[in-house]
Amino acid sequence: MYIVTYRKFFLGLSALLVIISLAAIFRFGLKLGIDFTGGSVLQVTYEEGRPDFETVKKAVEALRFDSTTVQPAGDNDIIVRTTTLSETEKDLLLGALSSKGTVQMTQKKFDSIGPTIGRELRTKSFWAILLVILLIVLYITFAFRKVSFPVSSWKYGLAAVIALLHDVIVPTGFYVVYNHYVGGEIDVLFVTAILTIVGFSVHDTIVVFDRIRENLRTGSSKTDFKDTVGISLNQTFGRSINTSLSVILVLLVLLFAGGESTKNFSLLLTVGIFLGTYSSIFLASPLLILLKELQDKKLAHAKK
Amino acid sequence: MVKTRISALIILIVAVALGYFVYSTEQITTQTTSTGTSTPPLVTTSESSFKFKLGLDLKGGTELIYKADLSNLVSQSPEESMTALRGVIENRVNALGVSEPIVQTETSLSGDHRLVIDLPGVTDIKEAVASIGQTPVLEFKTERPAGAEKDAILAAYKKAQEEATQGKPITMSPLLSQDPNYVNTALTGQYLKNATLDFGSQTSISPAVAIEFNSDGAKLFAKMTAENVGKTIAIYLDGQPISTPVVREAITDGRAQISGNFTIKDAQTLVGRLNSGALPVPIELVSTQTVGASLGADVLNKNVTAGIIGFIVIAIFLILWYRLPGVFAVVALAIYVVLMLTLFKLVGVVMSAAGIAGFILSMGMAIDANILIFERTKEELKMGKSIETAVREGFARAWNSIRDSNVSSMITAVILFWLGTSLVKGFALTFGIGVLASMFTAITVTRIFLMTLNFKDSKFSRFLVSNGFHIS
Numbered sequence: 001m002y003i004v005t006y007r008k009f010f011l012g013l014s015a016l017l018v019i020i021s022l023a024a025i026f027r028f029g030l031k032l033g034i035d036f037t038g039g040s041v042l043q044v045t046y047e048e049g050r051p052d053f054e055t056v057k058k059a060v061e062a063l064r065f066d067s068t069t070v071q072p073a074g075d076n077d078i079i080v081r082t083t084t085l086s087e088t089e090k091d092l093l094l095g096a097l098s099s100k101g102t103v104q105m106t107q108k109k110f111d112s113i114g115p116t117i118g119r120e121l122r123t124k125s126f127w128a129i130l131l132v133i134l135l136i137v138l139y140i141t142f143a144f145r146k147v148s149f150p151v152s153s154w155k156y157g158l159a160a161v162i163a164l165l166h167d168v169i170v171p172t173g174f175y176v177v178y179n180h181y182v183g184g185e186i187d188v189l190f191v192t193a194i195l196t197i198v199g200f201s202v203h204d205t206i207v208v209f210d211r212i213r214e215n216l217r218t219g220s221s222k223t224d225f226k227d228t229v230g231i232s233l234n235q236t237f238g239r240s241i242n243t244s245l246s247v248i249l250v251l252l253v254l255l256f257a258g259g260e261s262t263k264n265f266s267l268l269l270t271v272g273i274f275l276g277t278y279s280s281i282f283l284a285s286p287l288l289i290l291l292k293e294l295q296d297k298k299l300a301h302a303k304k
Numbered sequence: 305m306v307k308t309r310i311s312a313l314i315i316l317i318v319a320v321a322l323g324y325f326v327y328s329t330e331q332i333t334t335q336t337t338s339t340g341t342s343t344p345p346l347v348t349t350s351e352s353s354f355k356f357k358l359g360l361d362l363k364g365g366t367e368l369i370y371k372a373d374l375s376n377l378v379s380q381s382p383e384e385s386m387t388a389l390r391g392v393i394e395n396r397v398n399a400l401g402v403s404e405p406i407v408q409t410e411t412s413l414s415g416d417h418r419l420v421i422d423l424p425g426v427t428d429i430k431e432a433v434a435s436i437g438q439t440p441v442l443e444f445k446t447e448r449p450a451g452a453e454k455d456a457i458l459a460a461y462k463k464a465q466e467e468a469t470q471g472k473p474i475t476m477s478p479l480l481s482q483d484p485n486y487v488n489t490a491l492t493g494q495y496l497k498n499a500t501l502d503f504g505s506q507t508s509i510s511p512a513v514a515i516e517f518n519s520d521g522a523k524l525f526a527k528m529t530a531e532n533v534g535k536t537i538a539i540y541l542d543g544q545p546i547s548t549p550v551v552r553e554a555i556t557d558g559r560a561q562i563s564g565n566f567t568i569k570d571a572q573t574l575v576g577r578l579n580s581g582a583l584p585v586p587i588e589l590v591s592t593q594t595v596g597a598s599l600g601a602d603v604l605n606k607n608v609t610a611g612i613i614g615f616i617v618i619a620i621f622l623i624l625w626y627r628l629p630g631v632f633a634v635v636a637l638a639i640y641v642v643l644m645l646t647l648f649k650l651v652g653v654v655m656s657a658a659g660i661a662g663f664i665l666s667m668g669m670a671i672d673a674n675i676l677i678f679e680r681t682k683e684e685l686k687m688g689k690s691i692e693t694a695v696r697e698g699f700a701r702a703w704n705s706i707r708d709s710n711v712s713s714m715i716t717a718v719i720l721f722w723l724g725t726s727l728v729k730g731f732a733l734t735f736g737i738g739v740l741a742s743m744f745t746a747i748t749v750t751r752i753f754l755m756t757l758n759f760k761d762s763k764f765s766r767f768l769v770s771n772g773f774h775i776s
Binding site: 087106107108109110111112113114116117120125128131132135139140143189191192195196198199200204206207210211214235236238239242243245246247249250251253257258259260261262265266269 | 430598602
């Protein structure tokens, strides 16, 4: 199978993607939303058309709330982000936006999150991601405990986790660039999407590894491990493509026809699911061969 | 064969019944009752209690999160205080006239106690915040005995004062939040029975507020006054001392009087606030989330549309690629959707935008099991097995992969549920239930349907159960 033959190329490609993504994350930084930092976001809509944006912006900035940004959104909306506002401060802000009530406007959305809640969610998200990864490695090690020959079972877990990290880092890198040039921010839905991607990525990798396990059990012991992997990839290829195709199809529908609040979420998932499938075929399996080769080298070295 | 056909029929009938349940509980029934010839008929509309529960982000409304300050608790456990607090807040929220408000207590990882209040349909939160938040905290305190503790607090105060006069930053110490002269007691506003305006006071010209405790409060108050004859007790309102009367004798009837320098209006307001329920502990608003109703409705419509389109797209794909088994997979998927919607209704899952997205995503994943099985069946066919054996083997051999891969999805769903803001919980719940339900529909339902057919090994029937570009 060509994936096995050109495995070094695919491993390199994935490494390159990860490096680019990490560079993007360091270059642009994670733009945390108020879910994680605390603060207020107010979105208002002007039914009779948005008044002059610059005037409104000046009026809002004159209030001198900390870290204020004023942005136009859609055709008739304005979004204001600030530090956490009290009720009185919010009234001042509404006053500034409506020129003291003279302009017709409705409040579409108002979120205000205290810094403690933000901090707590940040800690919780961090633990959630870590816990998912840990539990999944343990599970794979357990599920593959009976196949320790020719590659020990924890190595399946290791290969799956490296593929998983790849599937987390690359979409994050993509999203950071997207945040920088288009919009959106890292919020609770981002974490949800990442965890879903993690689940799917592993789900997909397991299907391929499962086939390798089965072929190792039923196949002739003379068959090279490399070839067993190649055969297994061939057999699961159609399924992998079709599953992710159907998931990506619904995600694209959700992205283009779904509501505004789940748009970035669907975009991130689309990228993640695509990579999850890609990595289980083009990264996790070549990695498994690499781990086997390292093991063989070590053995050969020990024999000398 | 007969048996499987009967099973298949039963599944179909149950699915149709569930579908009808889902549909009918969404309808508003209008009843017209004629009450006679002269009066117009009475029209009553009723909604089923199984109607989908929509989250605030879909129907519009406000979620408020309050942090309760339990640092001054003396005799009660945090849980008791939170239950008492929830009771008082529920009364206040109900008084606002909001339909179906929800008040829940919650403990954070760091041990903070919180109150989460959902107010559907409320987007102007000023009134709500005012009546929830500005409730009085009434506390009764007794004199702090002289000793090391008192000296320490006084020393901290002195130090802070010196630092303030010298313009230095003040060293923060927990001692500063305590009153050097008085200590907390178990007696608080939660034991209050009622408060009335009292002009009958002889000692003061300004009006006073007479309060009456309930039986528990009366006992506490009797004990406190008995132990403190000749000393002062302090009555605090919202953290400020408003009156420090001297106890002349033990008071056993549970009546007390608060006299401060009230104007009549102040006293009236205080009576009103006390009667509407004093809070057992102070609370602080830490988070507000408001979604306008039109925005919510828009998101709901779009996501439901996306779900329907998503279903059609998957159905077309399945039938084109997987032929006859594909048709059954579509039927299984339809049953999956009906089953999930029924479960959402029975369990009372609150549907959020993310929850619906999770459900739509789970449709895409639900057919994964089917795809695994069908691809496997094709391989067995290629090996020259008969159709029936190939189908059986396809199911049997795909099972390991299906089981192992779904466990990892379940792990994710459980952790996501634990991560738990309401938004994420909805997603985790729909996603998790989806994984389980899809294993049932994709495997059991599809198999039963496929087994109802009596396959004769012809080129055409082999074509039907095969898939993709595989022709023979």
